[in-house]
Amino acid sequence: MQFSSTSNYIVADELALAVQAAVTLEKPLLLKGEPGTGKTKLAEELAASLEVPLLRWQIKSTSKAQQGLYEYDAVSRLRDSQLGSDKVHDIANYIKPGKLWQAFTASERPVLLIDEIDKADIEFPNDLLHELDQMAFHVYETGEQISAKHRPIVVITSNNEKELPDAFLRRCFFHYINFPDAETLAKIVDVHHPTIQRDLLETALEVFFDVRKLPNIKKKPSTSELIDWLKLLLVEDIGVKDLKESNGLMPMFGALLKNEQDVQLVEKLAFMSRRRER
Amino acid sequence: MLIEFFFCLRKHGLKTSITELLDLLNALEQQVVFADIEAFYYLARLTLVKDESQFDRFDRAFADYFEGVEQVDLAEAIPEDWLRRSMQRQLTEEDKAKLQALGGLDELLKTFQERMKEQQERHQGGNKWIGTGGTSPFGAYGYNPEGIRIGQDGSNARRAVKVWDKREFRDLDTDGELNNRTMQLALRKLRKFARSGSADELDLDETIRATSKKAGLLDLKWRPERHNAVKVLLLFDVGGSMDDFIYECQQLFAAARSEFKHLEFFYFHNCVYEEVWQSNERRFSEKTPTRELINRYGRDYKLIFVGDATMGPYEIAYPGGSVEHWNEEPGAVWMRRLLNHFDSAVWLNPQPREHWRWHHSIDMMHELMSARMYPMSLDGISDAITTLLRKSATTAPVS
Structure with a gap:
């Protein structure tokens, strides 16, 4: 298996290696990195390039590990029993498979994305240890043992809101997606906006990296924000000149700066540099 | 190999x-x-x-x-x-x-x-x-x-x-002895589960009982999910000598924030006086009277001070001792008022315990807190939590 950059996704070499190792050794791959560096997108692109289905399990603060395995719908069963339905005699009719179950029983080897695992309760990863290790679990209600036909390719993303337990980490491969350098970023932009002019792109990237380098900035703009910003620049037909000569805030700053204080900070700095030039 | x-x-x-x-x-x-x-x-x-x-x-x-x-x-x-x-x-x-x-x-x-x-x-x-x-x-x-x-x-x-x-x-690279997760795990001990809020979990036992009472006609019963019901009031010391400990405090704060639903926090400088504030940027325009804390938050709130308690002794003991403004009443009086109101309170001190004896003000604060001051290490936090949960620790110091 060789996973590499596609027509709409650029993969760094070390990330490609990480994916390859995780797929070959059938280990879950844990991805961390700044928001907007393409962690979730990786799973989508991986599934697309392998031509297998993608199962996405979006984690929320109320998510329980059990929901990924299965849920028992007691209420419908009780209601069916009132209506005298025949279904009621078989408890299996009321077991709803969760994402892990679906991944384990899929006919081909799927990609399972466990998105933003850090959003869940602090015990959540511990509850999944055995299931991810053995790729099997027991259904208490029916006494069934569900084990994976093919071990799914598991991709887990985290934004570092909570730290994950050691025991869980030991079972994963870990890759930290570094923020791309200017050159890689230019490639990424090229994939999204192939028609952008060379010099506009260069100036825009300069502005973008300047903003990222500002000390004390609350929310650093990321790749996805850059791409949105460039889209706006293209739509509004803003030329290199406008971009270079914009005193104060850059045009369409709303796409890059998502925090009121950051906007003020950039404005203040621009004001100061203008004064210095005079 | x-x-x-x-x-x-x-x-x-x-x-x-x-x-x-x-x-x-x-x-x-x-x-x-x-x-x-x-x-x-x-x-x-x-x-x-x-x-x-x-x-x-x-x-x-x-x-x-x-x-x-x-x-x-x-x-x-x-x-x-x-x-x-x-x-x-x-x-x-x-x-x-x-x-x-x-x-x-x-x-x-x-x-x-x-x-x-x-x-x-x-x-x-x-x-x-x-x-x-x-x-x-x-x-x-x-x-x-x-x-x-x-x-x-x-x-x-x-x-x-x-x-x-x-x-x-x-x-x-951080020397992460006291990292977010370990801190969260320590704070977890402060959890006290209670069922409150909207009823959205099926109570099977109650449903069966109710249904059989109605001769088999289905009667669904719901109950609220279990939530952590502990209420916490955090008072942070900011500025001055606390600058060295900003990182630790942020960690504690981040850990506490995601752990407790009922978490209120306020800032003070060096010692608590008649006013505290919630936003450091607007600290001079938006203040909250300390008396309001006592009136607004019930005595069941767990009060946690975080501060290094390193200051001049007069800042605690005398009227007008504050370095920032003229305070009518000494800090010690305000400390006692708070401690009298809240049943359980502790002070977490980011200064290592070995340094405590070099500062007279730490001694004074330690005494005010009836020895409920703990270092901000994992053990310290665990001890503090044990104290917070102990009912007998509620006797406030006599003023």
Whole structure:
């Protein structure tokens, strides 16, 4: 298996290696990195390039590990029993498979994305240890043992809101997606906006990296924000000149700066540099 | 295989386990990478290190280990011909003559590392330092027949820079004894579950009972989910001597915030007086009277002070002692009022316990708190929580 950059996704070499190792050794791959560096997108692109289905399990603060395995719908069963339905005699009719179950029983080897695992309760990863290790679990209600036909390719993303337990980490491969350098970023932009002019792109990237380098900035703009910003620049037909000569805030700053204080900070700095030039 | 490397990592303080080493060996066996030291570096990091804040340690350990190995093992294991031939394939006759200029490849790498150490800033042009556009052997976009390319995108196989020597994860390394997770786990002990809020969980027992009462006609009963019902009031000391402990405090704050639903926090400076505030930027315009804290929050709130309690003794004991404003009543009076109202309170002090006796004000605060002051370490937090949960600790000091 060789996973590499596609027509709409650029993969760094070390990330490609990480994916390859995780797929070959059938280990879950844990991805961390700044928001907007393409962690979730990786799973989508991986599934697309392998031509297998993608199962996405979006984690929320109320998510329980059990929901990924299965849920028992007691209420419908009780209601069916009132209506005298025949279904009621078989408890299996009321077991709803969760994402892990679906991944384990899929006919081909799927990609399972466990998105933003850090959003869940602090015990959540511990509850999944055995299931991810053995790729099997027991259904208490029916006494069934569900084990994976093919071990799914598991991709887990985290934004570092909570730290994950050691025991869980030991079972994963870990890759930290570094923020791309200017050159890689230019490639990424090229994939999204192939028609952008060379010099506009260069100036825009300069502005973008300047903003990222500002000390004390609350929310650093990321790749996805850059791409949105460039889209706006293209739509509004803003030329290199406008971009270079914009005193104060850059045009369409709303796409890059998502925090009121950051906007003020950039404005203040621009004001100061203008004064210095005079 | 790689046992020495494994121990070298552990020596550098990485908590790598045997299962992870086996994973790495397994990956090598399956030939995920082959004879490519940079790929091996990434693979080893992928399998052995699970936290980006440890990457820098890994880089150092890796450099440490492979410096030794390159001199001993590789030099003997790989015929010199191979190296020379692959080098020569890329060089013209003219270049080869120049190759001797700096004494060959080994010499080049060594010089590179030395200069890396010497050089502090970014550099452009010139012929010695690592930078861009010059004729120095080290840098990008320049020309030197035996140069080392840095940060210039070329074919990966030939990229000479050793990634681990860049140590780009240096900023992330924290000596994380008191990290977010351990702190959260400590705070977890303060959990007290109670069912409150909207009823959205099926209460099976109650449903069966109700249904059988109605002779089998289905009657669903719901109950609220269990939530952590502990209420916490955090008072943070900011500014001045607390600047050194901002990081620890942020960690505690972040941990507490995601752990408790009922968490209120306020700031004070050095000692609590008649007013506290919630936003440091608007601290002079938006203040909350301390009396309001007492009126608004019930006595069942757990009161936690966080501060180093390092100040002049007059700041606690005398009216007008505050360094910022004229306070009508001494800080000690306000402390006692708070402690009288709230059933359980503790003080967490980021100063190490050994330093406490050097500050008279810490003694005074310790006494005011009836000895319920704890260092902000894991043990300290655990002890503090035990105190908070103990009912008998509620006797407030007599003023």
